[in-house]
Amino acid sequence: MDYELIKGWIPIRSLRWVLFGLIPALLFSINTNAQGKLEELEKELVELTSDSARMIKMKELVKHYRKRNPDRHKELSTEGLALAEQKNDTLLQVVFNREMGMYFKYKTQPDSALAYLHKALGLASKLTNRLPYQGTLIEIADVQKKRGNYDEAAKAYFETIKYFEENKMSDGLVSCYLGLASIYEIQKDYQNALDVTRKCLKSCGQLGKREIPCNSVVYTNLTAFFTALNQPDSALFYGLKARDMKERMGDQVGLLYIYHNLYRIYADREDIDQAQFYLNQEITIARSINNTEGMIRAYHGLGEVFLARSQFDSARIALDSAAAWVSATGNPFQQKDNLRHLATLYEKTGNHEQALLYLKQFSQVKDSLYNQSKQEIIGELETRYGTEKLKQEKLLEAEKATQNRNLLIGSVIIFSLLLILAGIIVYQIQQRRKVELVTVQLRETENKLKLERQVNQAELTALRAQMNPHFLFNAFNSIQEFIILNQKELASDYLGQFADLMRLYLDHSREKTITLEDEVKAAELYLTLEKVRFEDTLNYSLTVDPNIDPSAIRIPPMLIQPYLENAIKHGLLHKKENRKLNLSFTQQGEQLRCLIQDNGIGRKAAEEINQKRNKTHRSFATSANQNRIDLMNQSRKKPITVNITDGENGEGTQVELIIPL
Numbered sequence: 001m002d003y004e005l006i007k008g009w010i011p012i013r014s015l016r017w018v019l020f021g022l023i024p025a026l027l028f029s030i031n032t033n034a035q036g037k038l039e040e041l042e043k044e045l046v047e048l049t050s051d052s053a054r055m056i057k058m059k060e061l062v063k064h065y066r067k068r069n070p071d072r073h074k075e076l077s078t079e080g081l082a083l084a085e086q087k088n089d090t091l092l093q094v095v096f097n098r099e100m101g102m103y104f105k106y107k108t109q110p111d112s113a114l115a116y117l118h119k120a121l122g123l124a125s126k127l128t129n130r131l132p133y134q135g136t137l138i139e140i141a142d143v144q145k146k147r148g149n150y151d152e153a154a155k156a157y158f159e160t161i162k163y164f165e166e167n168k169m170s171d172g173l174v175s176c177y178l179g180l181a182s183i184y185e186i187q188k189d190y191q192n193a194l195d196v197t198r199k200c201l202k203s204c205g206q207l208g209k210r211e212i213p214c215n216s217v218v219y220t221n222l223t224a225f226f227t228a229l230n231q232p233d234s235a236l237f238y239g240l241k242a243r244d245m246k247e248r249m250g251d252q253v254g255l256l257y258i259y260h261n262l263y264r265i266y267a268d269r270e271d272i273d274q275a276q277f278y279l280n281q282e283i284t285i286a287r288s289i290n291n292t293e294g295m296i297r298a299y300h301g302l303g304e305v306f307l308a309r310s311q312f313d314s315a316r317i318a319l320d321s322a323a324a325w326v327s328a329t330g331n332p333f334q335q336k337d338n339l340r341h342l343a344t345l346y347e348k349t350g351n352h353e354q355a356l357l358y359l360k361q362f363s364q365v366k367d368s369l370y371n372q373s374k375q376e377i378i379g380e381l382e383t384r385y386g387t388e389k390l391k392q393e394k395l396l397e398a399e400k401a402t403q404n405r406n407l408l409i410g411s412v413i414i415f416s417l418l419l420i421l422a423g424i425i426v427y428q429i430q431q432r433r434k435v436e437l438v439t440v441q442l443r444e445t446e447n448k449l450k451l452e453r454q455v456n457q458a459e460l461t462a463l464r465a466q467m468n469p470h471f472l473f474n475a476f477n478s479i480q481e482f483i484i485l486n487q488k489e490l491a492s493d494y495l496g497q498f499a500d501l502m503r504l505y506l507d508h509s510r511e512k513t514i515t516l517e518d519e520v521k522a523a524e525l526y527l528t529l530e531k532v533r534f535e536d537t538l539n540y541s542l543t544v545d546p547n548i549d550p551s552a553i554r555i556p557p558m559l560i561q562p563y564l565e566n567a568i569k570h571g572l573l574h575k576k577e578n579r580k581l582n583l584s585f586t587q588q589g590e591q592l593r594c595l596i597q598d599n600g601i602g603r604k605a606a607e608e609i610n611q612k613r614n615k616t617h618r619s620f621a622t623s624a625n626q627n628r629i630d631l632m633n634q635s636r637k638k639p640i641t642v643n644i645t646d647g648e649n650g651e652g653t654q655v656e657l658i659i660p661l
Helices: 020-027 034-048 051-065 070-089 088-106 110-124 131-147 150-166 170-186 188-205 207-227 232-249 252-268 273-288 292-308 312-329 332-350 352-485 488-509 516-533 559-572 601-611 619-633
Strands: 538-544 580-590 590-598 641-646 654-659
Touching: 034 051, 051 070, 051 088, 070 088, 088 110, 088 131, 088 188, 110 131, 131 150, 131 170, 150 170, 150 332, 170 188, 170 207, 188 207, 188 580, 207 232, 207 252, 252 273, 252 292, 273 292, 292 332, 312 332, 488 516, 516 538, 516 559, 516 580, 559 580, 559 590, 559 601, 559 619, 559 654, 580 654
Parallel strands: 538 580
Antiparallel strands: 580 590, 590 654, 641 654
């Protein structure tokens, strides 16, 4: 039975769909004429008689066999290494030692891989060109990551990143950033993974024709990280970008995964139509490219859907279909999942005997996988112990061979060192005095700067404390007026919304910066309260440019609200009808532009009214916020600017805030 249309949705149960494995295929893939090229290179190799020429041809040929033909890859690497050592060619020794390391890496023999790679690294350190050294270091980082030595892997990535940044080498940066992000992802440190991947996105822009495939992978990773950080809007934003990229590339395998990601995102948002659409797309592609894993995943999804709806016959057919595909692959992990689903199915239908049978099979497969994993760990430990033991024996032999020679040399060295030591002591005393003098000067400068920062921070904190009571006074005054003029039930609702707004402001007051998404939420809640207070005579709009990712932009808190409050209190309050207030956010390069427009009576008319009421009146919100911005600008590289202009004929006011990002 075929299921062409999928109805319903499956809850997200796993976030590990990051496609780091696609990077080599996307950025360094072999073209469709690769087989013909290999045959031509092999023919040229046979015709060569010079050892030097053969080594060069082997270097060109060996990289094509890494995964296509491991045996030929090892054969060429071994022969090339022997010739390079015979000719004392350091660069080619690095190349072929690294190829041998990669051979053992793909064979999941990390100890042997590291032995060759460290030998290549030592030889590469002697070269003037540092690129072979960095390339070898990346391979070492990859092997350490596979072994679970994440600290060692990260250390290697950071070293190579520094080199590639200094030399502006985008290809290397992409590989290192993605490798480092994969370590953070494994450790569930999604925020650091997100930060590194954003850096990778900038490097992709320097790859020319390879920018699109690079971006497609980065967008896919960003989709996963934002989902893990529970930011569904941003996850969907980058998921759709990844989809567009992969459709343009015709990347069927990549589309298979991104469609499944989008299906899960829309399912979690309870957008059933979109979830169904992308799951149908996944099934279509899986069939067209005969992707067994995709078919199994889809049928398991169907089984869960029908189980949740108590459509047990349909669930059984779907899970039986999945079982048939699992049987064809022989994958024990997929078999374990399928048996678990079947056990659940028969338990819900009351067939406890059949459920128990599948549950026993599930336990057997699970135990088998556990024992297999345990044996692999034991084997790896035994291999590692044997390697370390052999190293220790060789070290002991070397120590015995050099001990007598060292005794003779040691006496000469000691006498020389005594003379040198005397000179060093005198020199160090002089240098120490100089260092102490510089240290005192630096400490005085540091204390002065620290004091200035503390003064600025104290003024900023005091000013923020003044702004919160001012807003509370205005808000409670609004609530009092609303209670007097309107029904008590509506007043209660208004008070509840006001409490929510206060909670947001208290949360924001503890942070130095908040996301634009949070600022927009607070502004919209504030305007909603004001709209109710004005009995729906206030019309407002709040727009954010769709090209902006609100969760990725951070700005100082309580920056927008004082201007909104000022527009309503001094501009729109005195207008009897057709009150309009527009708030919009756009991005111009590295700047965020916030525009606040009202059609109130204008600043001049408002000032005249305020002078009649109170000759000493001044706008606290505007002046206090401007003082706060001035203080913040003292510690910013680029200042925040505020431009206030009047409308035509003095009516209406426009406030423009330019916030450097």
